[in-house]
Amino acid sequence: MTVKVAINGYGTIGKRVADAVSRQDDMEVMGVTKTRPTYEAKMAIGKGFDLYCAVTDNIPKFKEAGIEIKGNLIDLLKISDVVVDCTPGKMGAANLDLYKKMGVKSIFQGGEKHEMIGRSFNALSNYTENIGVDHTRVVSCNTTGLARTLYPVSTEIGIEKVYATMIRRGPDPNNSKKGPVNAIVPVLKVPSHHGPDLKTVIEGIDIDTMAVAVPTTLMHLHTIVAKLSRPSTTEEVTSIWERTPRVTFVSGGEGITSTAQIMEMARDLIRDRSDMNEIVVWKDGIHVVDDHLYYYQAIHQESDVVPENVDCIRAMFSLTEDNMASIEKTNKALGIN
Amino acid sequence: MTVKVAINGYGTIGKRVADAVSRQDDMEVMGVTKTRPTYEAKMAIGKGFDLYCAVTDNIPKFKEAGIEIKGNLIDLLKISDVVVDCTPGKMGAANLDLYKKMGVKSIFQGGEKHEMIGRSFNALSNYTENIGVDHTRVVSCNTTGLARTLYPVSTEIGIEKVYATMIRRGPDPNNSKKGPVNAIVPVLKVPSHHGPDLKTVIEGIDIDTMAVAVPTTLMHLHTIVAKLSRPSTTEEVTSIWERTPRVTFVSGGEGITSTAQIMEMARDLIRDRSDMNEIVVWKDGIHVVDDHLYYYQAIHQESDVVPENVDCIRAMFSLTEDNMASIEKTNKALGIN
Amino acid sequence: MTVKVAINGYGTIGKRVADAVSRQDDMEVMGVTKTRPTYEAKMAIGKGFDLYCAVTDNIPKFKEAGIEIKGNLIDLLKISDVVVDCTPGKMGAANLDLYKKMGVKSIFQGGEKHEMIGRSFNALSNYTENIGVDHTRVVSCNTTGLARTLYPVSTEIGIEKVYATMIRRGPDPNNSKKGPVNAIVPVLKVPSHHGPDLKTVIEGIDIDTMAVAVPTTLMHLHTIVAKLSRPSTTEEVTSIWERTPRVTFVSGGEGITSTAQIMEMARDLIRDRSDMNEIVVWKDGIHVVDDHLYYYQAIHQESDVVPENVDCIRAMFSLTEDNMASIEKTNKALGIN
């Protein structure tokens, strides 16, 4: 079976999911949507994607700009098995009704609330719960990051409590209007939404998170303290993550001293868009003292959820036996080691 | 008694301590030192301070630039009772020998190691231990911030363990050579030095700290979780800090949503150099859940230790009965509420 | 005569103009307006200003927040001779009608278009044209900067043509929402509005400007090339600006190598809000080659127009003989050398 995939919203996440789906042999992109005739719309066509207009009234503007439109969102949904909704946050509820009415499965992103769908997805921690389901949600970039490193530690060692601070990039790299320029902005609601969100994919985990936004565009960085269920060692935790897919190590000792050098490494690896799909843990920043684990991890907010969307499609259509089979297949297609 | 004070190093901290000492009625500035004839040297003279040259060989350069020099460091020490050493970090050990030899008391800053002196100072938490001593060290801006908010909670409620993340400004505002420009830089040594440093002024406190540097110049920001010795409430902790000197509240609800607005508030208060000597806690960011206290505080790295240096001089010369008398006197002179 | 001044809008410019007017002996602040009960509203009252609410419907919100309101904008205008309109840009046209109806003189800021009023003001270049007028506009911070340095050169030497690039700060320091974080943003309309705007206060000057916004909050910086009417020398131009009020020199050679060090100098000068009301020219960045003048100047966007507003009030009420008398009086009251 080749799953027919619609991408609703061809922005930061949507364009990456479109490319990632294109690289799989068990699914295909039926089309992508844009609302306005920007250069990104032209690029979508340049890459060979069929373009649909999410706002029917805007179709003439595309024609004026010389951009070919295949139809509207409804037309795209009609020929698709599943839609990956990558529209800006808070539009999801309205879209969900439409998808249900049209009889297509749907995947939302972390900007939408779990409660709207009643189900969330992380390939490592709860793939099984999403097998065959019709509608679900890939958790946000930060929650995906927490799930990837905390889930294996929680199953192999056990975690009593997690305290994490999320130091978030301000805007994405292509957003030159948003700040902050020279400030640190705390998220005064405590715990921040990241903690509760993790519980939607790791049942029962006890985590409290605080968050700030800072003037950088590249990556989020988490400082994490986990109180383990028993004493452990730096070596044991390191060994767990060495075996965990989509977690990779860097070392300050070898010159990777900031998020900037991580993104440079991604460029040197000649990845598409210089992305870093893995969660990046500083190997020389892991410290276990008795039953306390301390570590730093960096999250590429633009791309860590991209392979998760691919795996999510596989779960919804039961395309592979289990999560590891899908993760391996996706990673191979995307050049993730 | 009027204590005669030398300021060795007229940079970010030194120039502020000089002004602060000048505003007290029980101490006076005998002179300040510079190593090179920059505009700051001119400003020192413009403010009426006697200028001494810390590097004897450079005295002719000052003359060439038309800047009057009263003598060298030794000359200044000869006429002083105490020297506040505000030289760049790591020069302290050499200086300490000189100060001892010259028979002047000395105060170092947080850039020097506690071990070098064997003694550290925070006005709130260990003033008494510094009464009459000859040499001590005012702890760093970050440690001062931790001491001011954690000490009263530890004495009134009790603290079992503190987890804190220090989100540090990159360079000071007047440094246009240092970065980072667009990155987050983790301090891979865990715990970072801030935790152990706190123990030099609050005996026995159990704290682990992690730290990152980010692209901002204004303030440090701490995210702090304290496991209390017993359940408490947001109201109780808020009430403690309302009674704590040099801790002040701001509110996101009233529009102070970042370190930038805090510094704007300091400008509106018409403080010298637009400084904010208090530790600033977001009132609507304090959350106590059972026995866990969560809060955000901002630290003005250029100025929070300035009143501490004044109090430290009082302790060393037994000028006031106790710490509260000194704190109140200093605050009044500096316009700290 | 003591001119009764209303300040409509107590934001970045309004709060500074209020303080500046308070420091003069021939004018007084009758009240300031805010639309919402933020901490700035509290600060206005703390400073002793009567507070009026510009949006009548919001008055109850102030009462809830415990902030005393004297009345609405109309009430304030009734007791005032002139209103300084410091509301956000583009609201001016509506306000002008109100001011005319209420019979108060009015001063607008550079965010409003010259065409709306038909008249603009710069103390140095066209004070005389504004004597006795009822409504005028103080030109923007950038235009004020251009006028201060170019006008005296144009009268003493003559200028054929000016090419200037304005490198603008992104947001103001207290704005943590606006960017850009890591980008340079060109103003694609050429010439940018700064060139034509200068012609409203220096008749007949031939200037073309280009502009970009960059990720900093402190100051604008201009790179300026002026083709002079005759050959000149660096010394001649330097000498002209030494005699020009509100133009001050800094020197890279003395350590002022960026806008950051300029603002640090302003802090060291212990100015209100650490402002720098003067246009700052790098003395070692002035280069005259034959008939071409090259120079760099920095503009403190928050404060350079503040003394201009004071002078403008004097012109409108014929309070001093000429512009130099007013400039000198204002400067003395504000501590501008």
Add this chain to the structure above:
Amino acid sequence: MTVKVAINGYGTIGKRVADAVSRQDDMEVMGVTKTRPTYEAKMAIGKGFDLYCAVTDNIPKFKEAGIEIKGNLIDLLKISDVVVDCTPGKMGAANLDLYKKMGVKSIFQGGEKHEMIGRSFNALSNYTENIGVDHTRVVSCNTTGLARTLYPVSTEIGIEKVYATMIRRGPDPNNSKKGPVNAIVPVLKVPSHHGPDLKTVIEGIDIDTMAVAVPTTLMHLHTIVAKLSRPSTTEEVTSIWERTPRVTFVSGGEGITSTAQIMEMARDLIRDRSDMNEIVVWKDGIHVVDDHLYYYQAIHQESDVVPENVDCIRAMFSLTEDNMASIEKTNKALGIN
């Protein structure tokens, strides 16, 4: 003939030149050098390049780190026809003597002075002058940018005088130690070195440049005014650049409003390292008014000189008939349109 190429210095430029040379069919990479065993050294080997150690004494450190070294710089030069020197600036003079002694041709980068070699290179403007030469220098990223857009205008229309302001990124993206964080830093020497440097590749052009550094990592941006030899039109100049290789247009109207969106476009084009080898001109930022041309161009400092180095090798070994043949061949191999 297949030219054997050594790359001395595998940093920002060196690693890109290595990849670019690898993609050509008339030259091959014999090896690259590193001085220390960083992750970049590992990456070079991962890409299949032979690694040589530029500092013989450091070879044991590479062995300790498990990185295979083929020899030292001399060993590499022995087997090469030409060396592309991509070492940090100011080391070139010493290296030139070595290269001459070893009998290898050499290409230096823009960080070295023209006077040291007496010859400079730009593929568009002076390829012919470099045919068959033994030692030359590819001009800097900024000069390359000026040459690409100004040379064709100077030949087709004629240029009397150019005034340009270079708004430079602070550090490169992978440098998290350098600033400025929140400042604009002027280059007080006027004209800045960019103007004179352009004359090394376009004889007789009259240009004066001023420069500032700003807190961004992505690209330089130039604001340029050219006084033409005769009146022209926006259409004429646009048409010239449409025919110019390695100059590309973007449009603010289509959503490319800053250097950030340009780099995002480069990522979407799936270029190696998300580079943008072309000079990028805002099409809707070109304005010709009578005999004055105004435009904005953005320069990707990490990569615009990379194809120039390839062409330079061709010139030195007379591999193609003329510059256009080489430019076309290089562009095709690198995916430059």
